[in-house]
Amino acid sequence: MDILVKICGLSTPETLEAALGAGADFVGFVRYPKSPRHVSLDLGHKLSLQARGRARRVVLLVDPTDEAIAQAVEAINPDLIQLHGSESPQRVAEIRSMVKRPVMKAVGIAEPSDLQALTPYADGVDHILLDAKPPRTGQALPGGNGISFDWRLLDGLDRKLSFMLSGGLNPDNVAEAIRLTKPKAVDVSSGVESGPGLKDPARIEAFIRAARTAFAAARH
Numbered sequence: 001m002d003i004l005v006k007i008c009g010l011s012t013p014e015t016l017e018a019a020l021g022a023g024a025d026f027v028g029f030v031r032y033p034k035s036p037r038h039v040s041l042d043l044g045h046k047l048s049l050q051a052r053g054r055a056r057r058v059v060l061l062v063d064p065t066d067e068a069i070a071q072a073v074e075a076i077n078p079d080l081i082q083l084h085g086s087e088s089p090q091r092v093a094e095i096r097s098m099v100k101r102p103v104m105k106a107v108g109i110a111e112p113s114d115l116q117a118l119t120p121y122a123d124g125v126d127h128i129l130l131d132a133k134p135p136r137t138g139q140a141l142p143g144g145n146g147i148s149f150d151w152r153l154l155d156g157l158d159r160k161l162s163f164m165l166s167g168g169l170n171p172d173n174v175a176e177a178i179r180l181t182k183p184k185a186v187d188v189s190s191g192v193e194s195g196p197g198l199k200d201p202a203r204i205e206a207f208i209r210a211a212r213t214a215f216a217a218a219r220h
């Protein structure tokens, strides 16, 4: 099994096509109005149709209400729901049984004790996404900030837990991140952009190529 690659925060047909053409396994659509990557339900619907059968479609939600989940599921018909707020393990389980689709919970990592926060989620979700914690400024988004955490913190991780790695990855550092942390999948947003919310097809392609090359090298 090759490493899986997710390109998050796609918001135009052209850049979605670039990600699909370059072989992305997951494509992410952000539903968070304060984000420069936010997609309306109508745009999300169109992008989802474009990606259908070509990559797994991910809808990213932040502390969503039941109504927000229902709207996103109906319009975008995602293959996976990414929860990127402070949803408790109980709320994640509730959402998963409500939507009857796979769920991925994002967990912020900044220090060794953060690894303990993973345990209560591990049994109730389909995927865990390890991300950097957002900076402590009032303006920061809950994710998609282009900052990395210290990957060596994952030395203390129970290796039975398979995870998707994110946070500040880009075409230049993804190989090192894969070598050090051995993730099942990698996820990127800012690192394949030329400006906030502006995905760059050349960087998307470079990221996917670098991830696949690094994974192949780590197997030998």
Ligand SMILES: O=C(O)c1ccccc1NCC(=O)[C@H](O)[C@H](O)COP(=O)(O)O
Residues within 6 Å of the ligand: 008, 009, 030, 032, 035, 036, 037, 038, 060, 062, 084, 131, 141, 142, 143, 144, 145, 146, 147, 166, 167, 168, 169, 187, 188, 189, 190, 191
């Ligand atoms: O991308 C956003 O704008 C966003 C808004 C609110 C919550 C999460 C958001 N993004 C999450 C991601 O794109 C990724 O899953 C992850 O945080 C990595 O992002 P980056 O460090 O920019 O590669």
